[in-house]
Amino acid sequence: MEGYDLIGDVHGCGATLAALLEKLGYHQRGGVYRHPRRRVIFLGDLIDRGPRIRLAVTIARRMVEEGEAFIVMGNHEYNALAYCHRAPAGQGHEWLRRHTPRHNRIIKETLEQFRDHPQEWEEVLAWFLEIPLCLERDGLRVVHACWDPPLIDALRRDFPDGRIDEDFLAESVTPGTRAFRILDRLTRGIHIPLPEGVEIHSGDGFSRRSFRAHFWARDPQTWGDVVFQPDNLPGDLELRPLSAEERASLSHYGPEEPPLFIGHYWCEGIPALPAANVACLDYSAVKFGRLVAYRWSGERRLDANHFVWIRVPREEQARPQPWEIDFD
Template identity: 60%
Template structure:
């Protein structure tokens, strides 16, 4: 069945290089593009054979060269050499910097946790406030998902039933002001859409249990994937580098938890996702699903998948560069960009 939401239209006669979460690793991104055969012409990375790039979002936050990475990606998108979907960190940046309609507060709370997540981005744009405002406007123009017909991309989770409901309600792959302001209120449909597409499926841990993740945050939920046909336990769906406490992987999923899951069937088009902090050697998650986030900003790998029309994805199509520790200078302090 053809999808009614194929917007914007991507060319069907070229190969695509799908690149995972950059998180400010600007030099590493340039090294990966050059390894893939892209060269700078007229200030933009272009491929001599006409290949295009699809970025899976999360260009901002955490890394040492966020501004440089954004300029590289933006130039490619504006020149028609690349496309990009919205990641949760681009969405976070919009809501962190945007006030509510009453002008009394920001859409995203300026809590210690949220400040910590965006500190590097704001620090690196402290002397370039006009650029930052421009990029915030551009983030609003990013699609939440793309369906090229032969393949699909979304930052975290493709939930077909939810996307169909969303399309009926909004008939657009882009954020608008109404959707943005509604999406920060838990329990709304807009909140559910943004959470699912950009953050994926989160299952709450049993009362009193928590995970202290590798980045220092305490979490009381875990990330679950969406390609298990008939999952029975937590271990059947967990998809994150942090282990569950105690023997929770053997815990049976409740009926309510199963209802929260999605399933991406094997007969659907190849799907590419980021977001999940994978580790080790890149591998396909299912015959038609590949994750290309391999923890670049944690000295992992910045990964691309070279797609050339295949319906069954092949681990040999991954290309990556290791992230070097010497690319990370000291971090800065949070500036007052939002006075």
């Protein structure tokens, strides 16, 4: 083993994923992408939004099941599990994740692409429940959104391998529960509410009343010190001081900690390192950005030269085609 190739949020860009694997030196044998000396770690969010969701899931699932890859759960896999699991009797609603217009819109493409494959979708959901929320392997750490040590310790007390069960899933939809805090922080990260009446209108068509904050600033003082998303904060809110309550809600990942890989934050532009020991690999592939990997070979201090990516062009004729990699 030379090391791991960590791949950010795929979001249904299955053909682009295959092209990136080929670029990294993986080749399909027996329906599985393999490398003689390296393994992949997927950072979650395989599904939703993209044009070839089934293909993305099939590639990743087969690699994981054959020992060629590892994976952590993203918030979109978690959303799908809760959306498709019935709520316990007496909850007052039918599904763990309510079928609101917003939630319906998020999962719409996934359900449509699996509509004619219901048995396959059930198997995929069962596989999602087997995906751990975090990984530590050979000197690196992986989580979809935020590495929060107290919450990860709490998770591992009951689930040493980071894999949750259906009871934990059912508990996790109730705000204030331990399960909710763990799943929300690890798969969605830190959110700071915006002032009353203020919204961010994101490039993906959603309006948000909070912003995503990162967790590696040593002594943050303002909202601008921790904001971590491509959407700008309205007005002069970046200058707004963090309240004592907001500062207390932040996790902190110090520079002495092992290398950490995250996705989730739909960065833009040329991949760069936000900290010497932190790499974010979500570069908005499904929004015609980049599907990004990091080639890690044991280094404790990360190197931006180790990023590898495939651009996702807007022109249909220029996008990777699945004709050689369609497992059907």
